[in-house]
Amino acid sequence: MYFDFAHATFADLDQAPEAPALRDAQRQISWAALRDATAAWKLRAQAAGISAGDALVISGHKQIEFVVAMLGCLELGVAYVPVDSINPAERLQRITDLVRARCCYDAAQDAFSAGAASPEPLAEADLAYVMFTSGSTGEPKGVQIGRDSVALFAGWIGDCLGLGERPVFMNQMLFSFDFSLFDLCGALALGGQCVLCPRETIAAPDDFVRYLADSRVQVWASTPSFVRQQFLNDTFDQAHLPDLRVFVFGAESLSAQMAEQLWARFPEARIINSYGPTEATCSTTWVEILPPLDGSARPLSIGRAKPYAELFLEDGELCIAGDHVMRGYLNRPDLTAQSLFLHNGKRAYRSGDLAAIDADGLVYFHGRRDDQIKLHGYRIELGEVDAALASLPGIRAAASVALRRPDGTLVRMIGFVETANSLPPAILGPLPASxxxxKQQLATQVPSYMIPSELLACGLFPTTASDKIDRKRLEALYFDARKQRTKETA
Structure with a gap:
């Protein structure tokens, strides 16, 4: 049995119905049980008043019920809106209001509840999901992805990657992070198993490895940063995870050095690198990384275009065209007009990413045009972080800066606030008592991954010639202050 994403239904019902389909920290269910659970969930959703064309906000973490709800939405023609429980209640409510959802579904409680005060069907037809990303003005942006786009993505996994019959995928990325669709679509489209890995399991490294080994996980998809964390655990290797044979990376730059470290732990593993913004249904490029490599920290190619995608450059900016491109931003025609255009009769998206494409079609990522970053796999607009910081008491202005390693990968985010105290211009100092x-105040507004690791007070912010906050100067001030503290404690 498998899930046919092109027709949004379970197929080959008599083929291995008792094979495992989903596992979470509590239990494992078969394909037959998954189909039955989805059918029962659909009846409950319809009884709650949900129908085709609506949006349903699904909250939770790594529960089997979360997946059941997503599949139920696809079968009903309802667009699901995933929101992880890491988000504060205020953000969940804001997203519910933005999509004007009639209902919400809490996967952890397996319960439906009322949604927006004035619910409305979505204006865009045939959407699979609306996924919210960080917005540069402080308002989250809803990316609208069509059902046909998800079908193309699931088909690519089956047609191009050669993962074999009924592969077992690890799923550790938040369902509100579109890269998690790789594991889910891959497992379900190929009749395999998706092993859901909650935060609590991952936080105990030895238990995490045992959980993966017991589940016989074969395919690992994550950011490079997540694997870098696993290198701290000596049991993260082929001896303890003998079934693990494919690593798929995305959302951050992958270096040759990182790939070689991974091969040292898993000598026979395949390594696949990929790239793609949420607006292009999880990924647009892919390439299999093959030895020998030079061991450098320079980022590797992010791959070639998928069969259904076209890539081209406009003034150095990578543009993506094809049926997998989003239908636009929810209720934001202004943002949609800035980002989408027609190219050879297909929707095309201006990614904001700077890139180069060589004669073989390999794409190399060279950074962002704007202030958007990806930190530990999460896409973050620094402007949204700035807006949250600026709402803290006694703050006149706020800015955030992402610190990078020499190879360009992000390490952490630092926040700066301009306060009403008597600090001289462009001088850093302690925070006021208020x-x-x-961190606790900020946690009521944004998820934890958007909270800077450190916050410093500053006199009047330094600015650029165009009167914008000079983030580079703030970064330099931070490093100067850290050097001074080191000297004083030496």
Missing amino acids: LADW
Whole structure:
């Protein structure tokens, strides 16, 4: 049995119905049980008043019920809106209001609840999901992805990657992070198993490895940063994970050095690198990384275009065309007009990513045009972080800066606030007493991955010639202050 994403239904019902389909920290269910659970969930959703063309906000973490709800939405023609429980209640409510959802479904509680005060069907037809990303103005942006786009993506996994029959996928990325669709679509489209890995399991490295080994996970998809964390655990290797044979990377730059470290742990593993913004249904390029490599920290190619995608450059900016491109931003025609255009009769998206394409069609990523970053796999607009920081008491202005390693990979995010105290211009100092619990205050507005690791007060912010906050100067001030502290404690 498998899930046919092109027709949004379970198929080959008599083929291995008792084979495992989903596992979470609590239980494992078969394909037959998954089909039955989805059918039962659909009846409950319809009884709650949900129908085709609606949006349904699904909250939770790594529960089997979350997946059941997503499949139920696809079968009903309802667009699902995934929101992980890491988000504060205020953000969940804001997203519910933005999509004007009639209902919400809490996967952890397996319960439906009322949605927006004035619910409305979505204006765009045949959407699979609406996924919210960080917005540069402080408002999250809803990316609308069509059902046909998801079908193309699932088909690519089956047609191009050669993962074999009924592969077992690890799924550790949040369902509100579109890269998690790789594991889910791959497992379900190929009749395999998706092993859901909650935060609590991952937090105990030895238990995490045992969980993966017991599940016989074969395919690992994550950011390079997540694998870098696993290198701290000596049991993260082929001896302890003998079934693990394919690593798929995305959302961040992958270096030759990183690939070689991974091969040292898993000598026979295949390594696949990929790239693609949420607006292009998870990924647009892919390439299999093959030895020998030079061991450098320079990023590797992010791959070639998929069969259904076209890539081209406009003034160095990577543009993506094809039926997998989004239908636009929810209720934001202004943003849609800035990002989408027609190219050879297909929707095309201006990615904001700077890139180069060589004679063989290999794409090399060279950074962002704007202030959007990807930190530990999460896409973050620094502007949204700035807006949250600026809402703290006694703050006149705020700015955030992403610190990078020499190879360009992001390490952490630092926040700066301009306060009403007497600090001289462009001088860093301690936070006022009102901000002693700034992390707790910020956690009521944004998810934890958008909270800077450190916050410093500054006199009047330095600015550029165009009167914008000079983030590079703030970064330099931070490093100067850190050097000074090191000297004083030496």
